[in-house]
Amino acid sequence: MRNVNAWAIHRDPTMWSDPTSFKPERFENWKSEAYTHMPFGMRRRACPGEGLAQRVMAVTLGSFIQCFEWEKVDGKDIDMAEKMHTMMCRVEPIEAMCRVRPHMVDLLS
Numbered sequence: 001m002r003n004v005n006a007w008a009i010h011r012d013p014t015m016w017s018d019p020t021s022f023k024p025e026r027f028e029n030w031k032s033e034a035y036t037h038m039p040f041g042m043r044r045r046a047c048p049g050e051g052l053a054q055r056v057m058a059v060t061l062g063s064f065i066q067c068f069e070w071e072k073v074d075g076k077d078i079d080m081a082e083k084m085h086t087m088m089c090r091v092e093p094i095e096a097m098c099r100v101r102p103h104m105v106d107l108l109s
């Protein structure tokens with residue numbers, strides 16, 4: 001058994017500038033450098049679903065945003081505090097409601 005602390009590597013300021021800021025543009029024309037970014041793990045036990053996930057994530061997320069209006073149940077900002085578990089979890093889980101956007105009602109009902 002081996003454990004690699006991908007959490008720490010993904011937040012390492014010697015590898016990433018301003019590592020905790022949401023900057024999707026950092027991945028534009030981005031070339032993978034070995035072991036700096038490994039959301040799907042690496043090598044023998046790496047995620048076999050990576051190809052599928054990479055293909056469907058954008059369209060899934062885009063559909064969620066295009067088709068539904070989202071709202072947090074408690075109306076507060078998202079609390080990003082983390083706690084360790086077998087997997088990384090939020091201290092406060094996100095509870096959200098969605099409503100079909102008006103222009104999608106006929107298509108989705």
Ligand code: HEM
Binds near residue numbers: 042044052
């Ligand atoms: C955004 C989507 C996903 C992410 C971020 C993700 C990430 C991961 C990670 C980090 C691992 C552990 C790799 C390791 O142990 O080093 C893993 C394992 C695994 N993933 Fe995913 N995954 C995703 C989607 C999927 C999908 C779509 C499937 C199947 C259709 C899948 C199937 C698996 C399986 C079967 C393993 C266990 C592989 C093994 O232990 O040999 N994953 N995934």
